[in-house]
Amino acid sequence: MSTGIEGLDEVLGGGVLSPSTTFIAGTPGTGRTTLGIQSLCAAARKGEKVLYVAISSKPEAMIRQILSRFSFFEENINIRTFNVSSVERDPLTMLVELGNIVSSLRPDRILIDPVTPIGFGFPEAERRRFMYSLNAALNEWNAVVCFTGTLEPDAVKSNVISDIVDNIIYLSQDLDPHITRRYIELMKVSGMSSIQGKHTFEIGTDGISVYPKDIAHANYSITASEERISIGTPMLDEMLGGGLLEGSSNLIAGSTGTGKTVLGLNFIMEGAKKGEPGIIINFDETPEELFLHASNFGWDLKGMYKQDSLKIIHTLPSALDPNKHMVQIQKAIREIKAKRMFLDAVEGFDYVLADQIERKQHIAALSRMFRNEGVTSLLTCLTTESKERSKICKIQITSVADTVILLQQSLISSGLQKSLSIIKMRGSDHEKGPARYEINSNGFVIEDLMRE
Known part of the structure; x- marks a missing residue:
């Protein structure tokens, strides 16, 4: 009863x-x-x-x-x-x-x-x-x-x-x-x-x-899908073997200024073009700040929000209850029948989940819940300036992600050069070499593959 x-x-x-x-x-x-x-x-x-x-x-x-x-x-x-x-x-x-x-x-x-x-x-x-x-x-x-x-x-x-x-x-x-x-x-x-x-x-x-501590606990076995989801950048889709796998959980790792948020918004806007509702979870920027950020690239994020094809869940890290947060996300997914999720950034959990193992378990539970609900997710993670691929994420959640994309930048004579590498992609072949990219008025744009 x-x-x-x-x-x-x-x-x-x-x-x-x-x-x-x-x-x-x-x-x-x-x-x-x-x-x-x-x-x-x-x-x-x-x-x-x-x-x-x-x-x-x-x-x-x-x-x-x-x-x-x-x-x-x-x-x-x-x-x-x-x-x-x-x-x-x-x-x-x-x-x-x-x-x-x-x-x-x-x-x-x-x-x-x-x-x-x-x-x-x-x-x-x-x-x-x-x-x-x-x-x-x-x-x-x-x-x-x-x-x-x-x-x-x-x-x-x-x-x-x-x-x-x-x-x-x-x-x-x-x-x-x-x-x-x-x-x-x-x-x-x-x-x-x-x-x-x-x-x-x-x-x-x-x-x-x-x-509840883990609302995704009851459903561990979800049938894998071979369908592809466009990330919103044609050449990156090609590098990914046709796009992200539907229902997968994917990580973008990079230092400050590498364009993680832009790539995430690009992913959400691509879904809007295809009639796929999306959810943005963040801890820093308010919805109004996100609307302004997106408008710099010609993206009408505010219009999506008003049409209920987008939900933004903004929570200050100091006020975060991880269990309540997960329940809110699940409700939002079901309300708009979301197909895409952008979480920016996982460091927002550091304030309330100080233990590294507990933090990883919570992010794994979130990823499982996204998969259970049929949502393709993109998460971002801040890294230090390091070329060592083994150090791409301080909280070690790379094992949770199906795909890991590393964004890097280096100072050369003509300015900052940005490069992208696909570190892993579970269940699919992918481009092994890096590619040059830039952030311009059109958003996240890959220029060319860096062939040796």
């Missing part, structure tokens, strides 16, 4: 089983109650009968007033309150009363918020016995039951609640001086196709949105 939380069903492998029990744990302020109430209200909107059991010192009227501030709140949910000091001292009375309420209402879903104070004053052995009594009652209720609780990660593992629930969802947060990052992970799950690892989430005016 759906949790009603965007992205959470996917993380759980499709939702939660019915009946089942889920423990939503975390430290204060991480959004445990919000997650539980939002899921409960989503079920109520679908016509399910739901029960919210609030362990609190506040009366029901005040709890409703607080919850009504959420846009997702449903007035028709059943709320029952139990005084927190009473359940700490006498949980058995609470269990009997709750059993009577459940027998009367017969709810499809129940949220007990929080469960950790129940029997708090008991010795540990007695508290464990009570929890097993609660578990026996849960089996009779035949409902989807959620608990919330305030616990540190290590305390969750040793808590008796962990023994009686089917799923454990743990929420945490990093209080960075510039931005708060929230994480959700599965410590225990009954779903067979759940996604492990730390996923990110946000709490907004409409509640919680979860961004």
